[in-house]
Amino acid sequence: MKNDRLITGNFAAAWAARLARVDYIPAYPITPQTEIIETLAKWVREGLMDARLVQVESEHSMLTAAGAASLTGARVFSATSSQGLLYGLEMLYNMSGWRAPMVLVNVSRALAAPITLAPDHNDVLAARDSGSVQLHAENAQEVVDLGLLAYRIAEDRRVRLPAIVNLDGFFLSFTREKVDIPEQAKVDEFLPEYKVADPFSATRPVSKGSSVMEGFAYSYFHYHIHEAAQRAREVLREASQDYESLFGRRYGPVEAFMLDDAEYVLVISNSFATLGKQAVVSLRKDGVPAGLLKLRMLRPFPVQEVASTLRGRKVVAVFDQNLSPGSGGILYPEVTSALYHLRDRPKSVLPVVGGLGGKDITKHEMMAVFERMRALGRNGETAPAPMYLMRDDEMARVNRMLSVARGVQPKK
Amino acid sequence: MNAQDFPLYGAERRGAPVTAFTRVSDGDILERGYIFDPDISVVMDESLLDDPLANPLAGLRRGGVLLVNTRRSAEAYRRTREDITILTVDLTDLALKVLGRPVLSAASAAAAARVLSIAEASLQRAVADELEEIGVGGGLAAKNLELAGLIYAKLKPMRLETRELGAAETLVPLSVIVSGSGSEDAVSTGNSYLRRTGDWRTYRPVIDYARCTDCMVCYAYCPESAMSVKDDGRISIDYDNCKGCLICVTECPLRAIVKQQEGVA
Amino acid sequence: MTTATKFKTMKDLPRVDYLSPGNPLCAGCGGVLAVRLFHKVLGPHAIWVNAAGCMTVITTYPLSPLKSNWFYTAFASAPAGAQGVRDALDVLIAKGKVKPSEDMKVVVVTGDGAAYDIGLQSTSGAIQRNLDFYYLVYDNESYGNTGFQMSASTPFGSSTKTTPPTSRFPIGNESPKKDLFEIWRAHKPPYVATLSSAHVVDFLRKVEAGTTMKGPKLYLAMAGCPTGWGFGAEETIRVERLAVETGVWPLKEAVDGITKHTYVPRALKPVSEYLKTQERFAHLFELEQRNAPVAAIQESVNSYWRAVSAAEGVQVRLVE
Numbered sequence: 001m002k003n004d005r006l007i008t009g010n011f012a013a014a015w016a017a018r019l020a021r022v023d024y025i026p027a028y029p030i031t032p033q034t035e036i037i038e039t040l041a042k043w044v045r046e047g048l049m050d051a052r053l054v055q056v057e058s059e060h061s062m063l064t065a066a067g068a069a070s071l072t073g074a075r076v077f078s079a080t081s082s083q084g085l086l087y088g089l090e091m092l093y094n095m096s097g098w099r100a101p102m103v104l105v106n107v108s109r110a111l112a113a114p115i116t117l118a119p120d121h122n123d124v125l126a127a128r129d130s131g132s133v134q135l136h137a138e139n140a141q142e143v144v145d146l147g148l149l150a151y152r153i154a155e156d157r158r159v160r161l162p163a164i165v166n167l168d169g170f171f172l173s174f175t176r177e178k179v180d181i182p183e184q185a186k187v188d189e190f191l192p193e194y195k196v197a198d199p200f201s202a203t204r205p206v207s208k209g210s211s212v213m214e215g216f217a218y219s220y221f222h223y224h225i226h227e228a229a230q231r232a233r234e235v236l237r238e239a240s241q242d243y244e245s246l247f248g249r250r251y252g253p254v255e256a257f258m259l260d261d262a263e264y265v266l267v268i269s270n271s272f273a274t275l276g277k278q279a280v281v282s283l284r285k286d287g288v289p290a291g292l293l294k295l296r297m298l299r300p301f302p303v304q305e306v307a308s309t310l311r312g313r314k315v316v317a318v319f320d321q322n323l324s325p326g327s328g329g330i331l332y333p334e335v336t337s338a339l340y341h342l343r344d345r346p347k348s349v350l351p352v353v354g355g356l357g358g359k360d361i362t363k364h365e366m367m368a369v370f371e372r373m374r375a376l377g378r379n380g381e382t383a384p385a386p387m388y389l390m391r392d393d394e395m396a397r398v399n400r401m402l403s404v405a406r407g408v409q410p411k412k
Numbered sequence: 413m414n415a416q417d418f419p420l421y422g423a424e425r426r427g428a429p430v431t432a433f434t435r436v437s438d439g440d441i442l443e444r445g446y447i448f449d450p451d452i453s454v455v456m457d458e459s460l461l462d463d464p465l466a467n468p469l470a471g472l473r474r475g476g477v478l479l480v481n482t483r484r485s486a487e488a489y490r491r492t493r494e495d496i497t498i499l500t501v502d503l504t505d506l507a508l509k510v511l512g513r514p515v516l517s518a519a520s521a522a523a524a525a526r527v528l529s530i531a532e533a534s535l536q537r538a539v540a541d542e543l544e545e546i547g548v549g550g551g552l553a554a555k556n557l558e559l560a561g562l563i564y565a566k567l568k569p570m571r572l573e574t575r576e577l578g579a580a581e582t583l584v585p586l587s588v589i590v591s592g593s594g595s596e597d598a599v600s601t602g603n604s605y606l607r608r609t610g611d612w613r614t615y616r617p618v619i620d621y622a623r624c625t626d627c628m629v630c631y632a633y634c635p636e637s638a639m640s641v642k643d644d645g646r647i648s649i650d651y652d653n654c655k656g657c658l659i660c661v662t663e664c665p666l667r668a669i670v671k672q673q674e675g676v677a
Numbered sequence: 678m679t680t681a682t683k684f685k686t687m688k689d690l691p692r693v694d695y696l697s698p699g700n701p702l703c704a705g706c707g708g709v710l711a712v713r714l715f716h717k718v719l720g721p722h723a724i725w726v727n728a729a730g731c732m733t734v735i736t737t738y739p740l741s742p743l744k745s746n747w748f749y750t751a752f753a754s755a756p757a758g759a760q761g762v763r764d765a766l767d768v769l770i771a772k773g774k775v776k777p778s779e780d781m782k783v784v785v786v787t788g789d790g791a792a793y794d795i796g797l798q799s800t801s802g803a804i805q806r807n808l809d810f811y812y813l814v815y816d817n818e819s820y821g822n823t824g825f826q827m828s829a830s831t832p833f834g835s836s837t838k839t840t841p842p843t844s845r846f847p848i849g850n851e852s853p854k855k856d857l858f859e860i861w862r863a864h865k866p867p868y869v870a871t872l873s874s875a876h877v878v879d880f881l882r883k884v885e886a887g888t889t890m891k892g893p894k895l896y897l898a899m900a901g902c903p904t905g906w907g908f909g910a911e912e913t914i915r916v917e918r919l920a921v922e923t924g925v926w927p928l929k930e931a932v933d934g935i936t937k938h939t940y941v942p943r944a945l946k947p948v949s950e951y952l953k954t955q956e957r958f959a960h961l962f963e964l965e966q967r968n969a970p971v972a973a974i975q976e977s978v979n980s981y982w983r984a985v986s987a988a989e990g991v992q993v994r995l996v997e
Contacts, residue, residue, distance in 0.1 A: 002903030009987040010830065020798075023765065023768045023769065023772070024761070024764055024765055024768055026757075026760070026761065026764075038500075048810040050772065051768070052764055052767065052768050054760065054764055056757060056760065056799075056802055056806075057798060057799065057801065058798060058799070058802070060751070060753055060754055060757070060799075061753075061754050061757030061760070061798075061799045061802060062754075062757070064750050064751060064754035064757035064758050064761065064799075065757045065758065065760045065761030066755070066760075066761060067750075068726070068748065068750065068759070068760070068761025068762045068765070069761035069762065069764055070761075070764035070765075071748070071762075071777060072762050072765035072766060072769070073765060073774065074764075074765035074768055074769060076870065091754070092752060094750070094751060097596070099594075099595060108548075113729050192516075197595065197597070198595070198597040199775075199911055200724050200746045200748065200781070200783075201746070201779055202721070202722035202723075202778070202779045202780060203722070203778070204599070205599070205600035205724075205744065205746040205747075206597050206599055206600050206746055206747075207597070207598045207599075207600045207738075207741045207743070207744075207747040207748075207751070208596070208597055208744070208748050209596070209745070209747075209748055209749035209750065210596065210598065210736040210737060210738040210739075210741065210747065210749060211733055211734050211737050211738065211749065212596070212737070212738045213737055217738065219593075220883065221588060221594060221596050223590055223594075224584060224590050224594025225591075225594075227586070227590040227594070228594070242816060252921065273821045275895060285499075309460045309571065312879075320943070371949070383861070428701055459890035479840065485730040488787075542856070589910050596738060598736075598738060598739045598740075598741065600741050600744065600745060600746055601741075601744060602695075602696065602697035602741065602742055602743060603739070603740055603741065604697050604698065604699035604700050604735075604736075604740045604741055605697045605698055605699040605742075605994055606700040606740060607700075607701065608699065608742060609698065609699050609700070610706060611699070625687075627687065628687050628688055628690055629687060631690070631805060632687055632690050632877045633704075633710065633874065633877075633914050634710075635705065635706050635707070635709045635710035635713065635913070636696060636699075636700070636709070637694040637696045637697045637698045637713055637742070638698040640692075640694070641692045650698055652698075653698035653699045654698070654707075655704035655910075656704060656912040657703055657705035657903075657911055657913075658703035658705075658909075658910065658911035659910070659911050659912075659913055659914055661872050662911045662912065662914065662915060663915075
């Protein structure tokens with residue numbers, strides 16, 4: 001039975017925590033996730049959730065408390081963004097080393113400096129080496145669904161790692177969309193109770209997080225974390241089957257959109273995938289064989305799916321809403337290395353960087369990307385120069401700001 | 413001549429066994445890190461020969477030298493390996509006589525230098541430089557140089573021609589590495605006594621039960637939990653783990669605990 | 678402090694040890710002695726939540742001296758780790774997922790580096806939230822595990838590896854020791870106390886007092902450090918005793934924010950007797966004309982005890 005509501009991405013995230021019957025929510029406010037913890041605080045205090053929400057004094061403490069509670073046996077939820085995620089970042093590495101599951105919602109927000117509130121993905125991608133599983137949502141429906149799937153994955157015996165569910169600030173966090181909220185009884189069927197393997201115990205005490213001085217022992221434990229992260233893929237596959245039978249929606253590590261005979265494919269993640277899909281639909285109407293591959297699971301990186309869906313294509317573009325200065329987009333090398341060994345890899349892979357700091361991407365900009373792909377298809381260039389998206393009207397506005405900053409009166 | 417050296421220590425603090433490595437070469441040294449196949453192994457604490465974690469003989473090349481700080485003769489160690497030369501010198505005894513403390517760095521450096529045919533003048537300069545770097549000067553530095561000279565004179569240079577033991581090594585595939593648990597959790601049963609910190613001692617405390625009145629002061633002040641109170645109230649010392657800090661000797665109000673040098677009958 | 682106490686003399690020291698021997702810390706370590714004594718009073722059923730410091734290596738996988746739980750968190754956030762464990766136990770016991778008999782005491786143990794510097798933020802948060810936990814600081818007045826660099830706890834006049842005395846900076850460390858007792862006390866937690874292993878009965882009674890209370894119970898234990906402070910391993914208790922007798926390390930407690938000294942030396946010994954025992958202060962005595970530093974230290978000790986005399990109406994003969 002459908003339970004359609006019009007809710008924001010943040011509200012959807014709060015619903016995921018509520019439906020998962022979490023025990024513990026350590027919290028700290030930061031734009032643009034704050035509505036998540038405000039909603040949860042209200043529900044807890046109104047008795048709608050049997051959980052404890054404790055606001056602590058920093059994200060570093062927040063994530064420490066989260067991991068500690070997880071190892072004691074509580075199902076933990078928290079939310080953060082940007083500066084907060086980075087402030088507590090060492091604790092994500094700790095949690096994967098402790099093998100402490102939790103679901104952490106990151107509402108993406110570009111990193112200072114300069115300080116801003118609008119989204120991009122440098123924050124969540126900074127955590128890509130931390131040993132956390134990463135699932136990225138395009139719309140509010142995915143936020144709820146991936147939130148619940150994340151608990152199944154994180155707490156699975158084969159995984160036992162923190163899982164980050166990412167949703168874009170503003171474009172998703174504050175945008176209201178139609179969401180079918182899953183029934184509690186069915187979620188209870190879907191999510192087994194959380195049981196930690198060797199909890200802290202008064203009568204059977206354990207040591208966790210002890211120092212390891214020998215390199216071979218540290219290597220051993222870390223190879224295990226890698227293996228566990230890799231196994232998250234198969235756990236997602238199993239969990240998705242259950243999810244589909246209960247809720248009618250299925251999620252894989254990637255989403256193939258109009259890929260069938262596509263010659264020009266845009267690879268993209270998160271909420272700007274919607275804009276990419278809009279462009280693909282429009283191009284298809286004009287008979288252009290365009291398609292889109294959405295990356296939903298970024299850790300573990302879906303190497304096989306990327307290879308199998310992109311092989312044989314004429315031109316691929318990788319849209320990075322992030323930037324590693326001195327290198328370029330972060331997902332570009334991950335995608336191309338998945339393609340490298342294929343004999344029928346795409347002739348040309350175009351790096352595109354856009355949307356940093358939440359910069360709007362218009363239909364025309366998306367079209368320009370596809371135009372460039374088609375031109376590459378025609379001229380056969382194999383090492384295309386990257387596109388860094390910026391429109392002339394935007395450049396004009398920047399120039400005006402620079403003038404004002406220098407004390408020059410802008411021309412009317 | 414070229415040289416490279418580094419120490420290796422884990423969590424253990426002052427008093428615990430440490431391992432240090434030195435490479436000496438006429439040409440460039442294109443090696444780094446742990447020395448798996450030494451030509452010379454210098455053992456400054458003979459109890460480490462029986463310590464499976466220390467294992468100072470591991471990888472010692474055929475034709476190499478095992479140099480042990482002990483009052484025993486080389487004959488006592490014949491059983492270890494036939495294909496090496498065993499030298500024994502009582503470094504501790506001389507260090508106590510000259511420095512008044514069992515600090516062995518200059519002494520063992522001198523022993524190794526002599527075996528390697530390093531000139532005495534170079535040794536003396538090296539000892540002086542090292543001591544200056546750690547802020548030891550004046551009389552104590554002079555005593556260290558004296559000690560180095562005495563040890564140097566006790567030994568003879570050796571011509572070393574060594575061969576690798578040639579133990580095979582294979583790589584383990586990932587599937588085997590990750591086939592086990594991978595959890596770093598450990599049951600907390602107080603199993604640290606397996607570390608046998610008793611090996612750290614230079615002196616041990618010995619209780620004179622005729623004078624002891626079971627006042628419990630020593631028991632209270634032992635940082636190691638190496639003392640226990642028996643049912644009859646008598647204090648007992650766990651020598652497997654007593655580090656020989658001697659706080660109990662200092663604090664006993666009746667001076668009923670004395671210190672005794674390890675390894676002396 | 679409750680007058681009904683189990684601990685009246687040294688003989689009342691509990692005979693059970695919750696630490697095994699064989700830890701890798703320095704011989705003569707005042708820190709591990711403080712942990713040992715603390716655990717004796719606390720009893721079993723505990724979790725020790727740790728931040729980086731000397732005590733971190735008390736457990737090195739797979740060995741631990743503890744017969745209770747151990748959890749290494751991060752340098753800045755042991756109190757937050759305690760928060761997570763305590764909250765989880767509360768929630769799970771309330772939900773019937775964990776038996777009440779499985780409840781345990783939550784103890785944060787850190788050195789002064791974590792307590793005075795990098796972990797002060799998370800400590801303040803935990804106290805402000807009235808977390809039910811113990812916090813034991815082993816104060817060796819330095820970053821000991823990294824080789825003896827200064828911390829905010831390093832006293833005026835101490836040499837450390839990052840405040841070495843030179844001709845331009847003859848004093849060594851010129852900053853005063855941060856008053857963590859007062860910072861904690863300002864939060865008005867149920868219990869704050871200073872400890873020294875050299876005063877065993879006082880130590881045991883203060884831990885005992887904590888076991889009768891809920892909320893934050895905070896302990897600042899002197900941890901004589903042979904390796905860093907520069908004295909023989911056998912001197913640790915003697916050095917700590919002198920710290921108390923010279924008035925440098927006051928023994929006191931604060932119940933709900935009200936301070937009372939639990940041991941008041943009748944006549945203070947001159948601070949030089951304490952300073953002379955340690956190499957970290959040796960340079961102060963080598964500065965012939967500049968007895969100023971030792972005199973300054975003596976004056977700050979005197980002024981502390983003048984204030985105590987006035988506040989608590991006790992007689993202390995100062996060194997003038």
